[in-house]
Amino acid sequence: MTADAAYTVVFYALAAVVVALALVVVNARHLLRAAVSLMGVLAASAGLYVMLAAEFIAGVQVLVYVGGIVVVIVFAITLTSSTDLLEDNPSLRRKVLGGASSIGFMVLTIAALAVMPVPPQAAAKPTADTVGAIGAKLLDPGPRGYVLAFEVISLLLLAAIIGGIVIARRNAPPARAPFGRSAPVGQAGATQEAQRP
Amino acid sequence: MIDYLASHPPGLTHWLMLTTVLFSIGLYGLMSRRNAIGVLMAVELMLNSAALNFVIFNHLLWPGGVDGLTMSLFIIAVAAAEVVVGMAIFVAIYRSRGTVDVNKMDSLNG
Numbered sequence: 001m002t003a004d005a006a007y008t009v010v011f012y013a014l015a016a017v018v019v020a021l022a023l024v025v026v027n028a029r030h031l032l033r034a035a036v037s038l039m040g041v042l043a044a045s046a047g048l049y050v051m052l053a054a055e056f057i058a059g060v061q062v063l064v065y066v067g068g069i070v071v072v073i074v075f076a077i078t079l080t081s082s083t084d085l086l087e088d089n090p091s092l093r094r095k096v097l098g099g100a101s102s103i104g105f106m107v108l109t110i111a112a113l114a115v116m117p118v119p120p121q122a123a124a125k126p127t128a129d130t131v132g133a134i135g136a137k138l139l140d141p142g143p144r145g146y147v148l149a150f151e152v153i154s155l156l157l158l159a160a161i162i163g164g165i166v167i168a169r170r171n172a173p174p175a176r177a178p179f180g181r182s183a184p185v186g187q188a189g190a191t192q193e194a195q196r197p
Numbered sequence: 198m199i200d201y202l203a204s205h206p207p208g209l210t211h212w213l214m215l216t217t218v219l220f221s222i223g224l225y226g227l228m229s230r231r232n233a234i235g236v237l238m239a240v241e242l243m244l245n246s247a248a249l250n251f252v253i254f255n256h257l258l259w260p261g262g263v264d265g266l267t268m269s270l271f272i273i274a275v276a277a278a279e280v281v282v283g284m285a286i287f288v289a290i291y292r293s294r295g296t297v298d299v300n301k302m303d304s305l306n307g
Contacts (some may be wrong), residue, residue: 004204013214026226052256076284080291090229098228106221133263160278168285
């Protein structure tokens with residue numbers, strides 16, 4: 001009884017924290033403040049994951065989002081900071097446009113949720129060994145497994161790592177062969193043709 | 198008081214309304230921010246609410262399975278990749294153009 005009441009209280013408290021910090025994320029004029037609020041949103045979302053009996057996802061959320069993504073965002077803010085960039089002050093037209101579209105989306109979706117017939121809560125027992133089940137699911141080559149998506153994600157992460165390094169590198173090394181840019185393309189091809197016996 | 202709270206646990210509709218509000222806030226940030234990094238942070242909010250939705254459906258509608266948890270793992274991985282590449286692009290753009298204002302990134306706008 002008391003545990004159920006505490007569950008409800010914690011849900012509404014975490015929801016209030018998440019929504020308030022999310023409003024700070026999109027409205028703060030200092031981007032660093034927005035980044036810190038984003039960290040708070042993601043940490044509170046980890047709490048919501050725990051409430052949904054997804055402790056492993058909560059751990060991944062803290063490790064990847066709070067520990068990784070927010071740090072990358074803070075680095076990017078400091079690397080691109082300048083006087084006119086640190087202050088993000090949107091024009092009134094953008095605010096009105098964004099507010100109208102987001103409030104319209106919210107009203108439509110909440111109205112749809114309110115008239116939605118609530119499906120009955122499943123009576124199945126939650127899986128006890130969630131981590132083991134997720135691991136088996138990720139590497140299951142069967143029709144209900146996700147091994148292909150798992151491999152594609154690993155390739156995607158590799159491509160993101162290499163792409164991030166290449167794009168953000170300060171000085172690109174000078175190309176060894178300038179791809180025939182020293183002469184017009186047709187001319188270079190013509191000389192090669194002429195030299196060929 | 199405790200009886201009332203215990204007999205009114207958050208149901209599926211409450212959880213989904215929470216993620217809807219989060220997604221709408223992210224949408225507002227996406228459309229109103231001028232700084233590209235602010236836009237990316239708003240996208241992170243939206244991705245986070247989508248991942249939360251998967252876990253909510255998994256927990257409340259099919260607690261025996263782990264497909265929703267797997268999907269939110271994939272969402273987190275894709276979000277990490279997206280942030281890495283996006284930040285690299287923004288840093289490179291800042292070096293060459295001196296700004297990350299999305300209004301001024303119009304080189305491809307013929």
